[in-house]
Amino acid sequence: MNEDDLIRRLRERLGPSSPIGDDAAILSLPGLAGEIAVTVDSQISGVHFVPGLDPAHVARRLLAVNLSDLAAMGADPGHAFLALSAPAGFDHDRFFDAFVEACRQWNVTLAGGDLARCDQLVATLTLIGTKPERGRWLRRSDAKPGHDLWLGGTVGESAAGRMLIARGAPEDHPAVRRHLLPEPQLELGRWLGQQREGAAMDVSDGVAIDLHRLCRESGTGAVIDADALPFAGGFFDLCKDLSVDPYELALASGEDYVLLFTLPPGAQPPGCRKIGTIQREKKIEWIREGRRRLLPASGWDHLKT
16 A cells, blocks of 8 residues: 555545645634644654754754645745654754754744654654735645646756765765755745635655646646756756666656646746646646656655565
């Protein structure tokens, strides 16, 4: 059973009123004016990052990947709750110095959490966000046939950075930095929330699998143009050095943390790249070298052994 199958079964158990299905849950609580967005994510040594990584990098990465979920909802970040389980000898001061600094940068307030001892480093963060004034919540289910499909930034470079780390590349390599220190697209999320329609999610597990998820929630299909995918400078040369297919890396490797979103034709989101269109027919296709073919739901699966 893969991750998507497990989530589908869980949603069936919870029933149609379950808030599960987006990058964050939208909740309306008694006595609270307005709704809030709530997300939770973890960073685990040996799973999400290499063991022995600088605690400052772990702290910044933990906050960034959670903020990316709020960006995908069009939310402003608010409060954070941190559960940090670490082995003996872990440099807590270095972790918290970086975490507090990053919280200040992104206007996040650390409001509580939990500390524990563990054989490996496990950091779990819960973030609460609010809807900006005159904004709307972004959802995966709001894509419509005829919408243009966009990416908020380049893809594939983070995966290349992960491969370079395994080969001992220094932290100042651009691809390594992209992997270690992703930049959440909160400003883009706010801009999208000001538009009258459109769907969004963040690309954490890979363009291909995340596009399948977006279309499944919206009841649509899509076609993307491989030649339109945005790549960082030097990406093709880097992939050649790594002996990997750049399109495979870009579509199926994940951890890009850019927004994948749809908008009506004619919209011009700043600094983004249009990669395709949403279709009524429920199949996901891609065009490469003039050939149109089905795009498998390839990407990172957290339950894969």
